[in-house]
Amino acid sequence: MNAFVARSLDEIRFWSRIMKEHSLFLRLGFRSEDTQLIQEANGFYSLFEQIEAKSHAFSAATAPEQIRAFNVEVHQAASHIWVFKRTVLGLILTCKLPGANNFPLLVDHVSREANYFRNRLSELNNGQLEPLADAIIDENVFFLKIMADHAKFIGHLLDPSERKLVDQAREFSHDFDQLLWQAQDLSSMRPQSQTQPLLSQFLDQNRVSVASLRDFKKTARDLIEACRVKSIIHPLLADHVYREAERFLAIIDMFENCLTGKTAANQNAWH
Structure with a gap:
């Protein structure tokens, strides 16, 4: 199996679906008179739907040159x-879209994910993935911010009368803000902070909180799909944020395996 091909396809299959769904969520938040923006969002939905389908037509046996060209296209x-x-x-x-329903933080959030996606494709094509210790910190800083945002969105999109769930979302928001600040502190202490014991504890602590948030998201998703909770959360959005938490957990586990030697890792290919 070619690691470059497998990793490229994994990234594209996951993130192209995410980009497709972002297009839908943004469109749902536009006003009816925002016809140009709605048309552009629909165009991006179709584009990433095509990319997602194309990615599944490839396999780990596909020639690296073909995948490299696909990465450029994506x-x-x-x-x-x-x-x-x-x-x-x-x-x-x-204030040029008064009355629209997309939070500024949500739009910033989805743009950060698009930037992450394109940067990852560039890194893969250039063969310049970060060394393991740097990647552990940087990936966690990125995803902890994503998780903190998700908790805030959930708290704001649940009906205010769902007091218990709103309180839980606020608690997760606080927890992930704290974890993010800790991660930023660890980052600013580099390279002295990049010891195996500190990085291992960092991953262990984050895993516990991400697993708890993942379970909360799963419960919320199931309640929303069953129409058992009052909210303006689209069922697909509930599943969307759940999948991103699952992704973060898989990355944490992969890093832990690399850090402990369970998975071969070198300076240029930590995953």
Whole structure:
């Protein structure tokens, strides 16, 4: 199995679906008169739906050159949706979309994920993945912020009368803000902080909180799908944030295996 091909396809299959769903969520938040923005969002939905389907037509046996070209194609699409998202954010922050229902933090959030996606494709194509210790810190800083945002979105999109669930979401928001600040502190202490014991404890602590948030998201998703909770959360959004928590947990486990020697890792290919 070619590791470059397998990793590229894994990233594209996961993130192209995420980008496709972002297009839907943004469209749902636009006003009926925002016809140009709605049309652009629909175009991105179709584009990433095609990319997602194409990624499943490839396999680990596909020639690396073919996947490298595919990565360039997807990188371009990710760059275009990033520009669209930042444009929408600018319109919201300058009060040019009054009455629309996309939170500025949500639009910033989805743009950060598009930027992460395109950067990962560039790293894979250039063969310049970060060394393990740097990757552990940087990936956790990125995903802890994503998880903290998710908790805030859930708390704001649940009906205010769902007091218990709203309180739980706020507790998760606080927990992940604390974890994010700790991760940023560990980052600023580099390279002295990059010892095996500190990185291992870092991963262990984050895993516990991410697993708890993942379970909360699963419960919320199931309640929303069964129409047992009052909210304005789209069922697909509930599943979307659950899948991202699952992704983060898989990355934490992969890092732990690399750190403890259970999985072969070198300076240029930590995953």
